[in-house]
Every structure is written in structure tokens, then in C-alpha cells.
Amino acid sequence: MIYFSELKNRSVLSSENGTLGVLADLIFRAFDVPVITKLVVTRDGQSSIIPVSFVKSLSPKIVVNDGQTDTALTENEIYVTKNILDQQIIDIKGNKIVRVNDVVIQDKPQFMIAGVDIGLLGVLRWFHLENPISSFLRLFGINVVSQFLSWGDIQPLELNRGKVVMRQEDKKLRRLMPEDLADHLEKMSIKNISKVIDLMDDRLAAEVVEDLNLTYQQSLFQTMPIERTVKLIERVDPDEAVDILLSLPQRKKQILSRLGPDKRKEIENLLKHSGTPIGGLMTSEFLTCYPEDSVSKVRGMVKKTQEFSFLKYIYVINHDDHLTGVVNLHELLLANWDAPIYKIMVPQVVVVHLSTPIEIAIKRLLKYKLEALPVIDDKRKILGLVTFDDIAQPLMDRLIL
Amino acid sequence: MKNYLVRLKTILIIIAAVVGPGIITAFADNDAGGVATYSLAASKFGYGILTTLVPITIVLLITQEIGARIAIVSEKGLGDLIRERYRIKVSVFIFALLLLVNFGVILQNLSGLKSAYGLFGLNIYVFLPLTVATLFLFVAGLSYNIVEKFFLALIVFYTTYIFSAILAKPDWTQAAVSLVYPTRMPTVDYLFTSVAVLGTTVTAWGQFFINSYIKDKKISLDKLKYSRWEVYIGALLTNLISFFIMVAVIATVYKNQIVISDGAEAALAIKPFAGPFASYLFAFGLLVAGFLGSAIVPLATAYAFSEFFGYEGSLDVKFHQSRVFYILFLLQIVAGSILVLMPEFSLFKITLAADFLNGMFLPLIIYFLYRFANNADIMGRYTNSRLQNYLLLGSGAAIFIGSLVGLLGKLFLSTPGVV
Numbered sequence: 150m151i152y153f154s155e156l157k158n159r160s161v162l163s164s165e166n167g168t169l170g171v172l173a174d175l176i177f178r179a180f181d182v183p184v185i186t187k188l189v190v191t192r193d194g195q196s197s198i199i200p201v202s203f204v205k206s207l208s209p210k211i212v213v214n215d216g217q218t219d220t221a222l223t224e225n226e227i228y229v230t231k232n233i234l235d236q237q238i239i240d241i242k243g244n245k246i247v248r249v250n251d252v253v254i255q256d257k258p259q260f261m262i263a264g265v266d267i268g269l270l271g272v273l274r275w276f277h278l279e280n281p282i283s284s285f286l287r288l289f290g291i292n293v294v295s296q297f298l299s300w301g302d303i304q305p306l307e308l309n310r311g312k313v314v315m316r317q318e319d320k321k322l323r324r325l326m327p328e329d330l331a332d333h334l335e336k337m338s339i340k341n342i343s344k345v346i347d348l349m350d351d352r353l354a355a356e357v358v359e360d361l362n363l364t365y366q367q368s369l370f371q372t373m374p375i376e377r378t379v380k381l382i383e384r385v386d387p388d389e390a391v392d393i394l395l396s397l398p399q400r401k402k403q404i405l406s407r408l409g410p411d412k413r414k415e416i417e418n419l420l421k422h423s424g425t426p427i428g429g430l431m432t433s434e435f436l437t438c439y440p441e442d443s444v445s446k447v448r449g450m451v452k453k454t455q456e457f458s459f460l461k462y463i464y465v466i467n468h469d470d471h472l473t474g475v476v477n478l479h480e481l482l483l484a485n486w487d488a489p490i491y492k493i494m495v496p497q498v499v500v501v502h503l504s505t506p507i508e509i510a511i512k513r514l515l516k517y518k519l520e521a522l523p524v525i526d527d528k529r530k531i532l533g534l535v536t537f538d539d540i541a542q543p544l545m546d547r548l549i550l
Numbered sequence: 551m552k553n554y555l556v557r558l559k560t561i562l563i564i565i566a567a568v569v570g571p572g573i574i575t576a577f578a579d580n581d582a583g584g585v586a587t588y589s590l591a592a593s594k595f596g597y598g599i600l601t602t603l604v605p606i607t608i609v610l611l612i613t614q615e616i617g618a619r620i621a622i623v624s625e626k627g628l629g630d631l632i633r634e635r636y637r638i639k640v641s642v643f644i645f646a647l648l649l650l651v652n653f654g655v656i657l658q659n660l661s662g663l664k665s666a667y668g669l670f671g672l673n674i675y676v677f678l679p680l681t682v683a684t685l686f687l688f689v690a691g692l693s694y695n696i697v698e699k700f701f702l703a704l705i706v707f708y709t710t711y712i713f714s715a716i717l718a719k720p721d722w723t724q725a726a727v728s729l730v731y732p733t734r735m736p737t738v739d740y741l742f743t744s745v746a747v748l749g750t751t752v753t754a755w756g757q758f759f760i761n762s763y764i765k766d767k768k769i770s771l772d773k774l775k776y777s778r779w780e781v782y783i784g785a786l787l788t789n790l791i792s793f794f795i796m797v798a799v800i801a802t803v804y805k806n807q808i809v810i811s812d813g814a815e816a817a818l819a820i821k822p823f824a825g826p827f828a829s830y831l832f833a834f835g836l837l838v839a840g841f842l843g844s845a846i847v848p849l850a851t852a853y854a855f856s857e858f859f860g861y862e863g864s865l866d867v868k869f870h871q872s873r874v875f876y877i878l879f880l881l882q883i884v885a886g887s888i889l890v891l892m893p894e895f896s897l898f899k900i901t902l903a904a905d906f907l908n909g910m911f912l913p914l915i916i917y918f919l920y921r922f923a924n925n926a927d928i929m930g931r932y933t934n935s936r937l938q939n940y941l942l943l944g945s946g947a948a949i950f951i952g953s954l955v956g957l958l959g960k961l962f963l964s965t966p967g968v969v
Contacts (some may be wrong), residue, residue, distance in 0.1 A: 233640075236634050237860060248633065248860020267860065275638050 150263055150492040151208045151308030153229055153252035154274045159212045161199075170197070172211055175229040175254075176222065182497075183262035185254065185298050186226060188213070198222075199469070201260055208256070227385050238303045251275070251494070253297065257480075263496065268296030294441045295489065299473070299496045310477065343369055355384035363502060364527040367396040375400075379407045387412075388509045391419045395504045415465060419506055427510060428503055430461060430540060431524055431533035437466045440473060442492035444484045451481070462522045465494045471529040472498055478545045500525050501535060507543050510535050564776050567941060570694070570698050571763040572614060572781030576788035577705045578759070579751050580795075581843025582662020583901065585836050587750040588792055589816035591743045592799035593808065597724050598734030600796060602744040603789050609945040611785040612938060613916070616923045617757050618781045620762035622774050623932045624922075628761040629857025641858045644914070651911050652851045654753045654904025656882055659843030659892040661897045665814030666837035670830075677679040682883045685845050690876045694766070703844070707838040708791050710831040711939060717828035718820065720801035729793070745952030746905060751792070752945070754911045755850040757919065762853035765799065772782050774932070797831060798824070801905060809811050812897065813839075823905070848882035908915035909953020 153175070161169045170192030177185045188211075189197045205212040224353040227233070229252050237246050255263035261517055267275075270293055273279045283293045342365065346354050358366060358381055368392060370378050382390050382404055390408025394401050394416065403415055434457050438447045454460055463481065465474035474494035484493045499517050500523050501510045512536055513522060582587075591599045619629065626634075633641045660678065667677045679793045689697060727733070734740065760781075770778050798814050802823040810816050813836045821829035852875050855861065887897055920942055923934040934942070 236628070246860070250638070272638060272642070272859065276642075421912075468649055 151254045151256060152266070152274060153234065154271075156207065156211065156254070157230070158293060159211055161188070161213060162207060163215055165215050168192075169213065170195075174231060175531055176226050177229065177262055178226055185260040187222075189228070193497050201282055204260070207254070207260065233262075233265065238298075247298075255495075258496075262300050264297055264299040266295050267294055267298055269293060270295045273533055285439060295491075297440065306370070306418060320443065323493060331357050340493060343372060346373075351380050355381045359385045359389045362527045362529065363392060363396055363504075366393050370397055370400070375407065377404060378404055382416075383408060383412050387415050387419060388505070390416055391509065392504055394420065419508055426503065427501060427505055427507060427524055427535060430535055430543070431505070432521075432536055433530060433533045434459065435462075435523070435534050437464045437531065438461060438490055440465050440467065440489065440494065441499060442490050443486070443491065444493070445479060445486040446487050447476075447481060448486070451478070459521065459534070459538070463490075464498070464523055464531055466531065470531075472500065472525055472531055474498060475523075498523065502547075503527070503532065507540065511540050511544055514540065564773065567776040568773050568780045568945065570702065570767055570780075571760050571769075572618060572777070572784035573705065573787065574698070574701045574784075575614065575756050575760045575763065576610065576781075576784035577708060577791075578842050578846040579753055579756050580708070580788055580791055580839060581655070581659050581847070582666075582836060582840035583658035583695055583843070583904070584792070585748045585795060585839050586658070586662065586813040586816075586901070587746055587905075588795045589799045589803070589810060589813050591747050592796035592811050593803040593819075595734065595740060595743060595815065596800050596804040598732070598740070598746070600725060600728040600793065600800075601730075601732045601734070602747055603729060603796075606748050606751050606792075607749065607785055607789040608941070610783055610789070612941045613752055613757060613919065613945065614760055614781045614785060615778055616919050616934065616938065616942060617760040618764055618777055619638065619932055620919070620922050620929070621761040622769050622777060623930060624770075624928050625765060626761075626920065627745055627765045627853065627857040628758050630765075630924075631916060631928065631952060633858050633860075635922075642839055645854060645858045647907075647911055647914075648754065648758065648854055649851055652847050653882060654888065654900055654907060655753070655755060655847045656844060656886040657890060657900045658897070659814075659847065660883070660886045661835055661841045661895070661900075662813055663840035663844060664890055665812065666817075666833055666840055669814055669833040670837075675891065678887050681841065681844070682887050685841075685883060686876075688818065688881050689845065689849065689879060698767075701842065704838055704842050708835060710792055710835040711794040711798060714820070714824070714828045714831040714835065715798040715801070717831070718798045718801035718824040720797045725793075725797050725800075732749040735894040741952070742955070743911070745949065745955075748945075749905055749909045749912070749949060749953060751789070752912065752949070754908055754915050757846050757912075757915050758854045759846060759850035762850065762857065766853070795835070798828070814907055832890045844883060844886075848879045848886075851882060852876070852879040901943075906953055906957045909949055909957075913946040913950040916942060916949075920946075 151471075156172050156175075158171045158173075161170050161172050170190040173191040173196060174189035175184050175185050176187035176480060177191065182439055186200075186201050188201065190197055190199060199213055203214045203216050205214060212523075234249055234252055237248055239246055247265060247267045251266040251274055251522070253266060253272060255261050255265045270279050270283065273282050289519065300537045313503045342361075346369065347355065349357065358369065361369070373381075378400070382393065385393070394404065397404070405417065408416065434454075436450060436454060436457075438450060451460065451463070461478055463476045463478070464472060465476065467473050474491065474496045476490060476494045480493050499513055499519060499522060501513065501522050503524060504527070505524075513519070514535075521534045523534055524532045526532055618630070620631070623632065629645070629883070631642055643737055663681060664674050664678055667674050688700065692700075724733075736744075764777070798820060803810055803816060803819045808819045808822060810819050813832070817829050817833040817836060855878055856872075856875050860871070920939065922928055922933075923942075925937065926933055
């Protein structure tokens with residue numbers, strides 16, 4: 150991961166003819182996954198926009214291929230400097246308003262905004278005082294850590310200078326991404342959640358429901374009118390639909406009978422295999438660490454796992470034991486020994502639940518080219534892993550049949 | 551009849567919604583340092599100095615109105631806007647200056663409190679720490695509404711200056727004439743003093759405070775009209791009190807050609823001519839001024855810190871939610887009290903430094919006000935009029951030149967008694 154303060158005003162080099170100017174700003178898509186799409190480079194007061202596809206590297210040097218520049222902005226694209234840096238954001242988890250001191254950029258699998266730094270170190274970094282001051286404070290036993298908020302945990306107060314009025318809950322919610330919205334909703338009572346869901350159109354409601362945790366999904370659908378339930382079930386991912394239906398034994402049949410024929414067939418097919426419990430396949434050997442742990446500390450932890458039969462990923466959990474990220478062993482070996490884990494972790498973790506049919510676990514392992522999936526409970530606490538080896542046997546059984 | 555009552559109720563609701571920021575900020579401008587400066591100026595120039603009050607009122611009115619308007623329209627404090635528009639480095643610089651300048655003003659106020667306690671024969675080593683503790687518990691422990699009412703109640707005590715002035719039996723006709731008609735040829739010395747009086751009334755912290763306070767009070771755009779009047783009334787009333795402070799000093803101290811160097815000495819000097827009661831009233835006024843100043847100025851710094859660096863900062867939340875905000879408030883008054891209680895503490899040097907720094911800093915703040923108030927992006931259709939811009943920039947230039955020349959004068963000409 151790279152800090153924006155390390156990039157701003159750095160020279161942008163062309164792979165062929167010298168310097169193009171200095172980096173003034175980054176443009177990214179504020180919705181879905183916050184992917185960086187363009188670079189704003191200024192030279193003698195003139196600024197030009199370079200698409201990210203021309204970028205060869207951002208760190209340690211910014212190098213771009215020559216080519217056409219000045220692409221227009223598309224919908225939902227916003228600027229780091231203009232719209233995020235130094236602005237106020239809502240810390241959704243902490244439920245308070247904070248100011249962005251620095252922006253954290255992730256370079257794998259593609260350039261995207263990982264989150265923001267709201268702490269003292271974020272301020273000091275702009276003055277190049279981060280290291281001297283933190284080593285000075287360490288002399289007194291004070292350990293300053295970055296206060297990092299991931300993109301999913303924040304909501305910019307102003308996007309494109311269009312004001313988002315906080316007092317009007319629904320207006321603010323419309324600006325949120327569905328998964329963030331789900332996080333935000335999980336703080337409310339189930340009664341309030343269903344009220345908010347009632348206000349949404351089917352498309353948004355389905356996306357939000359999909360990201361709620363299973364307990365909430367269960368209570369929500371137990372009280373929701375059948376017509377609406379069916380509409381939402383039809384729109385959510387079939388994998389999720391199966392998880393939801395399994396948690397609603399009394400209404401399962403009723404809902405299934407009203408689904409469209411294609412959808413119904415697909416879901417019934419998946420449901421058939423739900424008898425195989427993930428729990429039976431689960432390994433309980435896994436390694437966890439905290440986001441602020443240093444790479445060297447985690448490497449030390451890895452060295453103590455001689456008895457593990459499988460170790461490809463280290464899972465990052467917060468102090469409430471919620472799964473918040475994952476680091477693979479390769480990345481851990483490549484990273485600087487003193488970097489904090491959150492700088493190298495991937496915050497989007499592909500997971501399964503205990504009730505997830507084995508079919509779906511297999512599909513997810515193959516689709517995301519992973520070697521193991523964490524099994525989590527309703528509170529996002531890790532229960533164990535399903536590794537590729539674990540599912541090899543059931544996979545064979547199905548192939549032979 | 552019923553209609554009439556409904557209208558009365560509406561008016562009262564509007565008053566409750568807007569009263570506070572303008573009046574409290576303006577009155578806190580007449581803090582202990584202010585009382586000292588007014589007393590000194592009046593003791594030196596007599597009725598002639600009253601002429602400066604009208605332009606000062608106009609400058610205060612203009613700058614505070616612009617600050618209030620920016621805060622209502624943008625729903626942001628000055629610190630927020632500087633951080634968002636001028637970025638982190640400028641913010642750190644401006645905040646460091648503000649912290650320094652405000653600390654000087656806090657020292658003025660605490661030493662004003664100290665001498666006021668002395669006048670009443672109270673032990674300063676007991677009462678000053680007690681005041682600090684009370685202030686902190688008040689501000690951190692009570693809800694926003696109560697704190698605001700407490701400040702407004704304090705302001706009522708400023709009327710003691712009116713009685714003090716009446717007891718001093720001044721020449722009211724001459725006082726009234728001097729207000730509008732210059733009775734004195736302006737000398738260099740007179741100009742220095744006028745700028746000092748302006749500098750103690752229009753302050754850098756006052757500009758930050760009115761923005762933050764309005765933001766904290768959440769005054770809505772439809773109340774802009776009323777809030778504007780509240781600011782105007784605040785500025786007028788404050789300078790009316792300044793008028794009475796000066797008149798009380800002129801009728802006694804100036805008339806008998808006594809040399810004084812601060813507010814407490816003014817209170818003492820009044821005694822033989824206007825009687826002990828007038829003196830006590832004056833001293834009580836100084837006490838209230840010191841108390842209000844010691845509460846508001848550190849609050850202004852704490853608000854600005856929250857805005858610049860994004861911590862939750864509001865009188866409206868409990869201590870544990872705004873820990874940084876309240877701790878910063880406490881640190882300033884505790885550090886200030888310790889300094890003031892040290893025997894070798896020199897108020898004169900501090901006053902000199904604080905006034906000069908404020909004078910140098912204020913033009914910078916006026917520059918920001920000018921930029922923000924003319925930016926349609928922030929202000930929409932509520933940008934400054936041309937007249938407002940002329941007045942704003944004019945006062946900025948006057949304060950800058952005045953404080954620079956004033957300091958040089960004080961350092962090199964060493965004219966005794968020049969404030």
C-alpha cells in the first residue's frame with residue numbers, strides 16, 4: 150500500500166521522454182469498488198489527465214507509458230485531493246465525523262483506494278516528520294499507530310461538493326454503497342432496518358439484504374410480506390438465497406412456490422446439496438493477527454506453526470474478533486518488516502457460512518482461485534477453514550456420479 | 551388577542567434560536583484586557599478618545615456579520631474552511647499562531663481576574679484555581695443550553711459599568727458630542743491608542759469563535775436575517791458598555807490627571823472621586839470580564855483545533871465524546887493560571903506581545919474572511935457586497951499598519967502610557 154502524501158507532487162516520468170509534470174490528484178470511482186481510474190498531472194499550471202491503464206508503476210517511481218491523454222470524467226468519478234483529502238467523512242463504525250489526513254492506496258490487485266488515515270501520523274507525514282516523531286515518542290514508551298479506516302467504513306460528507314445532509318437519514322443512505330449501507334444498518338434495531346428497507350426499490354434492497362449478516366436476514370424475512378420477500382429472493386445471488394432460505398424453514402416452501410420457474414429450479418438444485426454440512430469438512434488450524442501488528446511480528450507467529458498441515462493465508466481480525474482482512478504468505482514475505490499488516494492486507498475476504506452448501510464453497514474456491522475459505526458465524530467470527538484439500542473428496546464424488 | 555399571543559410566541563422562538571453567538575462574542579471582546587485598554591486610553595485622552603468608538607463599532611459589526619454569515623451559509627467554522635481550502639500545512643501554521651495569540655489573551659484575562667480578586671481582598675492562590683475548576687466543570691459538565699444561558703447571564707453584570715459611570719458624574723453632554731464630533735486633533739500617540747482600542751475589540755479569536763459557535767448552535771439559513779440583527783445588536787451593546795467604561799474613567803481618573811496602568815488600578819483610582827460603591831462596581835465588572843474572557847478564549851482555541859484536525863468538538867456532547875476538545879480547554883486555563891500566579895509574571899510585556907500578535911494575525915484572518923465571503927462556491931447568493939468588501943479590507947489594512955507602527959512606537963519612542 151502507498152500513502153497519497155508520498156505520491157502528491159512527485160514527478161511523473163514518461164517511459165520514453167523525460168518528466169511529464171508532477172502528480173496533482175488521483176481520480177477514482179466512488180461507487181462499487183473504489184478503483185483509481187485516472188491521474189491528474191500538472192506542468193507549468195497546465196493539468197492533464199492520464200488514464201490508469203497507461204501507468205507502469207506508482208511506487209517507488211511514477212512511470213507512465215506515452216499515449217493519448219485528457220480523457221473526460223465519467224459518472225461517479227471523484228478526486229482524491231478535491232473531494233476526500235482534508236475533508237470531513239463519517240466514520241460509520243465509530244459513528245462520528247472525522248477529518249481525512251491522508252489517503253491510503255492499494256496497488257494489488259489493481260490501484261484502488263483502501264481507506265483513509267485520520268490519525269496524528271497522517272498529519273506528520275505531510276511534514277516528513279512521521280518517522281522522527283514516532284521514534285522520539287517510542288523513547289517514552291508511547292507507540293503511535295496510524296488510525297486507519299477502510300473505505301467500507303467511511304462515508305464522505307460531501308461528494309462532488311454536492312452536500313449530503315446528515316440529518317436526513319435517507320438522503321445520506323442513498324449515497325452509500327450497498328455493503329456499507331448494510332454495515333450501517335446492522336447498528337440499528339431490526340424494526341428500523343425493515344423500515345429503511347421498505348423505502349428502497351427492489352434492486353437496492355436486494356443488494357443491501359445480501360450484505361446483511363444472516364441473523365438480520367432471518368429476522369427481516371420472518372416479518373416481511375411474502376410478495377416483497379419473493380421479489381428480493383429473486384434478485385439476490387442464488388448462493389445467498391440458499392443461505393437465507395435455509396434459515397427460514399417455515400417459509401421456505403411458500404417462498405419457493407412463488408419464485409419464477411428458472412430461478413426456482415436453480416435454487417432447488419442448490420438446496421438439494423445443502424445436506425452436506427461445511428462443519429464436517431472444516432479445519433480448525435488457522436492463524437489470525439490484528440491490523441496494526443507489524444509484518445515482522447506476524448512472520449514470527451508463522452514460525453511457530455510447525456504443526457500446521459496447511460498455511461497459505463493469515464486472517465486479519467479486529468479486537469472484536471470480526472474478520473476484516475486477509476494476507477497471503479507470499480505478500481507477507483515480500484513486505485517491509487516494519488510495515489503494519491493493514492498496509493498489505495486485502496480487506497475484501499471471500500467467506501462461507503456453516504449453512505453454505507458445499508457446492509457453493511467449491512464454486513467460490515474455483516471462481517476466486519483461492520486455496521482456502523474462512524468459515525464465519527453471524528458475527529463475522531472465524532470458526533475454521535475449508536481448504537481445497539478438504540473439498541477434493543466431495544468434488545470427486547460429484548464428478549464420478 | 552390570541553393572534554397576538556401566537557405572534558409573540560413565534561418571535562420568542564426566533565429569539566431563542568439566534569440569540570447567543572453575536573452577543574456573547576461581542577461582549578467577550580470587552581474582556582479584562584479590553585477593560586484595561588479602554589481605561590488606559592480614557593485616562594490619557596479624556597473625552598476625545600470617545601470618537602474612536604463609532605468606527606470601531608462599524609468594524610466589529612462588519613467583521614462579525616461576515617463571520618456569522620459564512621458560518622450559517624456553509625455550516626462550517628473558519629477552521630473547517632481553511633483546512634478544506636488551504637490544506638494541512640497552512641492549517642498547522644494558522645492554528646499554531648491562534649494558539650499563541652489566544653494564550654496571550656488568556657493570560658490577560660486571568661491576570662485581570664487575579665487583580666479583581668485582589669481588589670476584593672480575596673486570596674488569589676485560593677480563588678484563581680477555584681475559578682479554573684468551576685469554569686471547567688461548568689463547560690464540560692453542563693449541557694450546551696445551560697452554558698449558553700450562563701454566559702448570557704454573565705453579560706447582564708456588565709451593566710455595573712453603567713452605574714459606575716453615573717456615580718462618577720461625568721459631563722454627559724460633552725461625552726455625547728465627543729462620540730460623533732472629533733474634539734481633539736489626532737496626534738501620532740492618539741492614533742496608536744485608537745488602533746490598540748480597535749485591536750482589543752476586533753480580535754482574531756473572536757472571528758474564529760463566532761463561526762464555531764454558530765455552527766455549534768446550528769442556526770439555519772432561514773434565520774440568517776435575525777442572526778444578522780443579533781450580531782449588530784451585540785456589537786452596539788458592547789460598544790455602549792465600552793462607552794460607559796471610558797466615561798467612568800474620564801470623569802475621575804482623567805479629570806484628576808492620575809496615571810494608571812491597568813483595569814484594577816482604574817478601579818482603585820475611581821474610589822476617591824466617585825465613592826467606594828462606584829469603585830466596587832467597576833472592579834466587579836472587571837471580574838466578570840475576566841471570567842467571561844477566561845471561558846470564551848480557550849473555548850475558541852478548542853473549537854478551532856477540532857475544526858482544523860477533525861476531532862469531535864462541541865459543547866453539545868459529553869466529556870468522554872469530546873475528550874480532546876475539553877482537555878485542550880482545560881490545559882490552556884491551567885497553564886495560564888500557573889503563569890499568572892508566578893511572582894515574576896509581567897503583565898505589561900504579555901499585554902504588549904498579545905496585542906501586537908493579534909494585530910499582525912487579524913489581517914491574515916480578514917484575508918481568509920474576504921476569500922470565503924466572496925466565494926460563490928461556499929456562499930451561493932450570499933456573497934459580500936462591494937461596500938462590505940471595502941470596509942473589510944480597509945479595516946484589515948488599518949489594523950496591520952496600526953499594530954506595526956504601534957509596536958515600533960512603543961519599542962523605540964518609549965512614550966510612557968501609550969497602550
